[in-house]
Amino acid sequence: MTDTADTADAGYGVARFLAVDHVDSPTLTPDGRLLFLADTSGTPQVWTTDEPAAWPDRLTPHEERVSALAASPTDEAFVYAMDTGSDERDQLYHYDLATGVERALTADPDSTHSWGVWGPDGDRVAYAANRADDARFDVYVQSVEAPDDPAGEPERVFEGPGGFLSVAAFGPEGDRLVLTKAHSSYDEDLTLLDLATGETTRLSDDAEATYSHVHFDGAGGLVFVTNRGSDTAYVGRLSLDSGDVTPLAGHDEAPGNPGTDAWDVDALAFDPDTGRLAYTVNEGGYSSLHAGTLASDADGEFAFDSTPAPAVDGVVSDLTFGPDADRLVFTHTSPTTPYGVRAVAFGDDAATDWTPVGRNGLPDAAFHDPETVHYETFDGRGIPAYWTLPPGASAEDPVPVIVDIHGGPEHQRRPWFYPTKQFFLNRGYAVLEPNVRGSSGYGTAYSHLDDVEQRMDSVADVAAGVEWLADQPAVDDDRVVAYGRSYGGFMVLAAITEYPDLWAAAVDFVGIADFTTFLENTGEWRRSHREAEYGSLADDYDFLKAISPLTHIEEVRSPLFVQHGANDPRVPVGEAEQVVDAVREQGVPVEKLIFEDEGHHTTSRENLIAEFELIADFLDEHV
Template identity: 75%
Template sequence: MSDTDTEPAYGVARYLAVEHVDSPTVTPAGRLLFLADTSGTPQVWTTSDPGAWPERLTPHEERVSTVAASPTDEAFVFGMDRGSDERDQLFHYDLDTGAETALTADPESKHAWGAWGPDGERIAYTANRDEDGRFDVYVQRVGAGCERGEGCDPGHPERVHEGPGGWLDVEAFGPRGERLVISKPHSSYDVELSLLDLDSGEVTTLSDDAEATYSHVHFDGDGGLYCITDHGTDTTHVGRFDLDTGELEKVAGCDGNRSGEPGTAAWNVDALAYDAETGRLAFAVNEGGYSAVRTGTLDGTDFEPTDAPEVDGIASGFTFGPDAERVAFTHTAPTEPYGVHSVEYGETEETIWTPVGTNGLPEESFRAPETVHYETFDGREIPAYWTSPEGASADDPAPVIVDIHGGPEHQRRPWFYPTKQFFLNRGYAVLEPNVRGSSGYGKAYAHLDDVERRMDSVADIAAAVEWLEGRPDVDPDRVVAYGRSYGGFMVLAAITEYPDLWAAAVDFVGIADFTTFLENTGEWRRSHREAEYGSLVDDYEFLKSISPLSHVENVRCPLFVQHGANDPRVPVGEAEQVVEAVRERGVPVEKLIFEDEGHHTTSRENLVEEFEAIAEFLDEHV
């Protein structure tokens, strides 16, 4: 770390106490509901006016993962798990009385929130209540709807469709309450979209055999269905299904058939809200990680744009308020914590609805990244974010954390990361690459690491270190591999395939062996993951050959491994076996496993312990 830092050093607890506010949803009376981790775990909060002091509504210690306001009443549904195990249960909350009612009572099953019915008396969701590896569709009465029909017993929701196996989602409830849109992801880039008739049980497939994704689905109330899709294009756009003919047409955000690979100007639409009564639309275009907001009106496939705000950062989670006069969204920027902003429809000036403080940390101490590109082994340009700490120079070069995102169908974007700012404050530089296989740059780029090309993405990480070695403000002998989930696999692969590049490594909930991972991951997601990585039946030997555990004898740098005992995605056995194997070879290794956490560490108390331990580990070895 730099000896010339002029900023005071702040403890990680200060950074982790910076509030994270997201998931806005608005009630019919215009009350904003959102999730905030002010109390240490995400809970539901509310406020009626922008900037007003918010009120906490849910009093739990376990994290709340989703919140959705009723379309007709002052009420909402929220989802909450236990010990970060992702087995969400659903609850109804009456804002007039404060009464909280459990809607489900099956803690061994996952309940995936879907949609409210248009009358506010029913909800639809999916759950694996009958078989762990199969999600079915359920419709359940809530609130006042319980007084007018059966189906409110949390132990016996009405199953309206048995799924084919694997994951299933409810995307939207029809405007007359007679049908649902459901989606079945065969892989991250191959989704089947269907209509479910609730009276007959008949399922009509809307999508064709072409590989495509469909999300952010909205009925237009006139025989059509809007969604974000990449059908027929490399990048995503707003499209409309004609429900009479099945035809899918491009509506907005289209950029022809150009590739979205780095270096082009073809970008993804990645957020969308639509109001059927007014035809108003708001969406965001992901331009190299930053958001460009678009608003307008839709009439069938005709889009008429209006003035929209110029967002300095990232906008997501769009939701309209009453009469679509205002649209609220989650906003963050490299030096601005997550909060909820809003804009009056057709206006350009944003309103900060939930002001978020910095817990006493000087805003000017936060560092923003530079977008860079570096050349990799096959001549491709890999996009990345580079952030240098204050004081780094040729005379005082900085150690570097190479922070590798998970997924792999994910994109590192310039969000506000409190732990990143913590490490920058301690003198570390941070490089965040979007290696091949990342989302955000089109389907072709995302497929470049599929199955047999898996290790090409690891080679992109080696190329990142080569790029670092050309910078005078970097100490090439103090480079850290650092990543979570699939990024944890990338860390373990990087230190076994390119062992001479690293001074230390930090693996969060990473995959050590693809075969044991696939054998033990949740049954509902195995086929989905096999589409990306390869199957146990057809590719077993190949998966063994690229697994870091098969090359663990190459590990030379000290390793820190963190995991949660309740992780349903990457089972904790992945951490146990790699720690044991590295320790047997005499390489320094530290292990931190939380018994009350899962794939993500959600308790602030645990997060503080986690990052204090990592900071001490890096101080010792880097």
């Protein structure tokens, strides 16, 4: 590293940054007690507090991560999901807050139980699971009351058509469920299931659309976030009688390409008893929060009347109302603000931090905000990106750059708090985070620009970002690092094989090396969903093989670090093994880190610290 980088590194080890707590997934009990997930103990566990900024109590005592949390609508109790070794085969557990007793609702460790919803009376839950067939998710309803049979076998109420299926909402009378079936990330079926008869009614039409944050409105309809008939997502209402969808809020008929002001609604909370509704709009990655009341007139026409809501300076998610909808809670973060939970009284314009998170003694100067930039790519499009320079970077003392490429690809890099990003900034690296074509958040049309045969256009967008870096005076363009996770790992491997001269080093986390072996070995229930994005083994095998980085591995010149988890159900660990072996055969320096107790994500803080200490040493050696 240069003297500038040494000066920027104030001696803050990665453990200081990774030990900053991450708090999210708020949910409120009927008595108004706040429950949330926090990784204070090293993995996400359930914690609770009943006062703002009060010292919270830890409720779950486990070493394995808790991945989902939902409070009962009627009792002081909650359900949570937890897997083993980050294998994503979640089991469900019930926790009684009055007694502190927790017990397993499911005990099938070979199956994935995807949390769904509570029944309206708090006596049942509904969820999807692949218990009968690994390639198919079915729908189950299960009592949460202590069963006579300790196994507590659930009732299968619907056999899925194959692939992934979700339970989106429970009817207010407890007699219906709303299900979503994802054909791809941007094409879902919405179905109403009658629990008494087993009959289903399709609510979606044949057009491609998504449906999320689904709520029964108590007046013969559903309120949800959808992009049906629109390039961007909005708050809509579907009449169960007619099937018609009416936009209520956040609707914009303009296309949502980067550079426009047409944005997606991306979160929603709704209380049918009061009609109170809150939603967020994703404005170039940053959230704006909106609140109001949904009401109908004498003709049955519904309208949204807005009310004050607090301004937010980062990203808001996990919107949920408390009892009587008098309070809205949500997760908040920004590049310099760790994840925490805030609350606001309905109609107020100031939010309160309920779970303020410290920084382990790190000063404000150790945290850095990005600027939003747009750089031109090969076809004249402007690619949005976040650009952050470390302190002291200048034309006289230029710095190396990490190009951090997000996964998905139907995902978006947003201005969240990234402890590892702040760590590298403090070590003297600049960071460029592009939202290349195929990213979400900029409308459906933009998200489709990398589909199947257009896959490598997104890699060209990354190369264009490196060209933009060459024009930045404070950048040393001989020391640029390709860096990405999951699909971003594929992008890293594709970038160093397609554009090998651009990179000084590369870091691949759980990346796809060969699309054909990835699709052959990924979880069976995921295959058709991923083929809709990448192309199918049956129809596109030769094309998939041709664009796979492993096919062109002889082009690699830059040292490579590869990290993976042995329990990864999404991108099997064989992808890492084969790319490491192939790069070594080329005589290029390569380091491999496989965690036997991790999956697609590194979830243990101990493992994360070991991982990023090794990566920092690797980059110090090669960049």
